[in-house]
Amino acid sequence: MTWVLKLVEDLERVPSVYFKKMVNTQDLWEVRAVAGSNIFRLIGFFDGPNLVVLAHAFQKKTQKTPKQAIKIAEERKKKYFRRKKK
Numbered sequence: 001m002t003w004v005l006k007l008v009e010d011l012e013r014v015p016s017v018y019f020k021k022m023v024n025t026q027d028l029w030e031v032r033a034v035a036g037s038n039i040f041r042l043i044g045f046f047d048g049p050n051l052v053v054l055a056h057a058f059q060k061k062t063q064k065t066p067k068q069a070i071k072i073a074e075e076r077k078k079k080y081f082r083r084k085k086k
Helices: 002-010 067-085
Strands: 019-021 029-035 038-046 052-060
Touching: 002 019, 002 029, 038 067, 052 067
Parallel strands: none
Antiparallel strands: 019 029, 029 038, 038 052
16 A cells, blocks of 8 residues: 555556546545455545545445445545635
C-alpha cells in the first residue's frame, strides 16, 4: 500500500489500475493495492488540485465496492469540508 500511495503522490498521471475516479459518487477516488491474494481499497477525495484526503479503507472481497464503504467515505467528506469552513 505504501508503494501505491507513493505513486499517487509522485506521479503526475497515475495509472488507473492504482488510482481511479469512482463512478456514481460525489467525486470520490479509489486507491487500489494488491498484496498477495488480498485486495485493499482506500477511498478519498480531492481538496484542491494536489491534496487527496483518504476517508475510508477496506479489504475488498467482492467484485463491486460495497455501498456502505462509499457511504462512509461520502459522510466523512461532508464532515471534512464542514470542519474546514469553521
